[in-house]
Amino acid sequence: MKFMDDIDVLKAQLCDDNKSEQVLAEQIRLIRRYAPFAIAGTIFTGLCFFFIASNPVNLTINQKILNIAWVIHHTITTLTCWLCWYQILKHSNNIQLNFLKCIFVILSFVLIFMGALSFLILLFVWHYYYLETIEQILVGVWVVFYAWLVGLCWISWKKVEHLMSSFYKADSTVNERYTGHQAEYLAHYASYQVLLICNWLVGSLWALAVAKVICTNIQDYIQVLVIMVLYFGLLGGAISSIAMFWRAYISLVLPSLLTWGLVLLYVDNYQLKVLVIVVIALLFLNILFSRFTWINTLKSILLYLENTRLISQLRIKTQQVEQASLAKTRFLATASHDLRQPAHALSLFMATLADTKLDAQQRQIVEYAQTASQSSREMLNAILDYTHLEAGEMKPHIVVTELDSLIQSLVDEFAMQARSKQLTLHYQGTDVWVMTDPAMLSLILRNFISNAIRYTDQGSIEVLVEQIPVDSKMSILLPSCRISVCDSGSGLTQEEIEHVFDSFYQLERNKKSNQGLGLGLAIVKGMAQLLDIKIDVQSELGQGSKFSVSLPICTETHNSDASYDTVNNCLVGVKLLLVDNDETVLISMQMLLEIWGCQVAVAQTLEEALDIFRSHRPSIVITDFRLAQSVTGGDVITAITDLHKMESTQTDEKVHFIILTADTRPEIITKTQKINSEVLHKPIDPKVLQYKLQEIVSRDC
CATH class of the missing domain: 3.40.50.2300 (Response regulator)
Structure with missing residues (x-):
């Protein structure tokens, strides 16, 4: 039966090699962020275990030797695993097949050497000192675990080698270098395999150590409880840093479950059996909780990748729109010049x-x-x-402006157009001066008058200038005036009023050949925003329209002879x-x-x-x-x-x-x-x- 790891399951679930590679990269990135804390926490917890386990004054020689051997083995192998993991990621941009092979050879050699050394120490203690029955059983379990770890190194290397061959390099050799996307994925894949081996190793060491303390220190329940709490602290912390790879986390927990099952068969203490059963139940809950963490992490990563893809597409579309807008502006500039x-x-x-x-x-x-x-x-x-x-290049130039000459010039300009439609264009002079940009105000009123003539078939058009009284309760308000263009045309509905300032909006019921492009009032709206003035529309269907703009009055005295x-x-x-x-x-x-x-x-x-x-x-x-x-x-x-x-x-x-x-x-x-x-x-x-x-x-x- 094929050994399924997290990457195999990920590929099977996503059915998309590219997306699974992206998810794996994000998972490794998260692991890399927490790695220093995980290394420090694992070694620190191991040292704490050593001092707690060595605390009893009646500790035998063999127990002291085994404790020293355990902490040395735990520290060296953990650092070796994490060092190999870091070295792989360090060369993720330019990785060599021979380098990966050396990593797994070194890892296997360290495991075999430390395992053999530990086994020789066990034999030495067994020969010269006394090992209890449970300790002899645990030695057998240790041999099984170590055989599995060495076998896992071989399985992991074969998986990496198989991945290499899938890159379609028929002439690949051990000196072949991979760069770019292939090197990155190869490094992530190999680093996961090293992480899996490391978790199995740490889990096995702790499972054997805690089981030995439970079985040989039954008389010291407080010590047993403290060590088990210490181990659960390690497993709980591993959920946040490792559980994004669920099967890697299981490899940390599974040796405990297997070993503590033997403990239940050995111990003859009812209270301790209950404690171990509760602990095994908590381990199962840890596995269940880590599964939810794994699922939620995958969902979060997939959501992040999707958002990143959408943002990238949006950025591309935005650039395309900006380029299209720039091209449109250039086209209009060139075409309008020639026209x-x-x-x-x-x-x-x-x-x-x-x-x-x-x-x-x-x-x-x-x-x-x-x-x-x-x-x-x-x-x-x-x-x-x-x-x-x-x-965004139109900037207002606010100056003191005489309304009478400005409006009169517009009335003179549109008088002939109004007469051609047999309309009357009224305007009574005013002595009001305002603060505004005369060019922009002229364009706003020109659009109002032009639309009034265009959409009025009979009747009259009137330009009014009305001073707005200042409320005595609102003395901070400056005096202002309202300039209105009133017509007796077809009028507007409420829905049309809401959209009349939109770009390219035209009234569908007005089938006129000269109704323009629908940009006039959109320009009016934009200029009103630049001038920071208010535009008001009052209209009823069939009753005409009134377009108004309000401006602050300039209170200074001006020489009327200077007007045009x-x-x-x-x-x-x-x-x-x-x-x-x-x-x-x-x-x-x-x-x-x-x-x-x-x-x-x-x-x-x-x-x-x-x-x-x-x-x-x-x-x-x-x-x-x-x-x-x-x-x-x-x-x-x-x-x-x-x-x-x-x-x-x-x-x-x-x-x-x-x-x-x-x-x-x-x-x-x-x-x-x-x-x-x-x-x-x-x-x-x-x-x-x-x-x-x-x-x-x-x-x-």
Whole structure:
């Protein structure tokens, strides 16, 4: 019948060689953690046993000799076993077959030598002194145990040798080296076999020693009880350190059961028989408890390995998602740049054409074309803004902001779109100033107004600015205002309100060809979180909607003359320099800016820009970020700034810079933030460009 050890049982239960190898590795790792304590505890307990067993004053010579022989044998063989165990694990990354063979030969030699030496000592004591009958029987048991230990060494080596042959090394020799996974598993397998031998050895030594004390020291019950408690302490401690290998733990306990069965037949003391029976029962309970420990340990290891596998998969998936997200961002950056250039030029050409003399039919066609151009521009801008939010590169710049000019510019921007649907767009001016990022607030309100127009078929849209009264009981609150966009559109259900700020969410009941990508309100939510402001939605199905945002009011006094008057065009005569390597964009922007009354000069390279700056002396420079021959808008700004500092004769003469870019990569945003310039993204709404230019000019007035 084949001798089944823990590894054989593990393979049979898991039916997966790879998983069983992983479990064995974790078991050995745990044993290795407790090994120093186990070695120290075993030797210390053996020394305690020696001193307790040698305590009686009437100890005979043979008992003294046997006690000394036992403690020496116990210490040397235990240290040898553990030393072999450590040496195997020490070479687990690069193990040699000849080395393993030497380990088992040394272990067998030590066992045979110490066993033979002990047997000679027993014969010496037997010949010159007196051995009782039970001691003679125990000598026979000792011979049987030792024969089994030497045989177990041989069985263990054959198992290891069989495992070597299973690695499909047809040309293997004793000098063959194993590395990597095979070496690690081979070391773990061999170390388990050494552990099994060590447990059998320690169990046999203690079983014989305790049995001898029970049988020869019957008159000293306290001594017998103390030694048995000491032995049970050893077995109890072994549960926590060895019971993860159940059969290895049984090999520590089984010799006690077999030996103490003989004790029951020998002793003629009723109380001692009861004590031994109780002890045997406790040993069985120990075995049962160790089985539960073994099962729970295996479950814990399997759970740990499964969690480790899942975490590894999650880490891989996370890296894949991050790489996919990065690839998406790069793709959007590249694709949007190529798409924005013609879209940007198209919007400028359409705005220029709209300012020329057209008949009614031509003007209507231009308005339709502008609407289509605006839809494509909004979608590209939505993708750009959403990419910036996802990348975490959009940072708020909180400043004192005048609401009236900001909202009025949005109302003027959407007025034509509202009229095309025969809707009324209302707004009453306000003198409120707030602390916020004007660009982000403008984008939030632009999304509110755009959605209101899109989902309202008849009626009106109103932009309201209401001051929120401060509760006298809550004096710590700052005064604030609520900006609301109200419409008479189709309204929303409660379920739709809960999801309306989700990415790519669109109302299924609104079958509109121009309903966008479903990113607008997701962008609004992200910007509101960055600004740390509250957004509120009130709506009923068929009763319209009200989207609101609350902002803190700035209580400082401002000069109303500094506000921007949308009716008065102050761009007449302003000198501008346009720098772009795309000739179509240059022509379209030049035509539009000249219609606004600007004096425009254009350049396609850095050298041309510097030459024109010397002669033209513009007050505003508008440059694309990505130019030809790896030149960037930042290079243009730096060169012109240095030239201006060297050649300027007026200390108060300022040059303002605007960067137009269609690149959405996060690092581009970081670079432009380090330059003293305004940043606008293509395709830009001509009204937004006009507002930005008027804002710059009004600051210098």
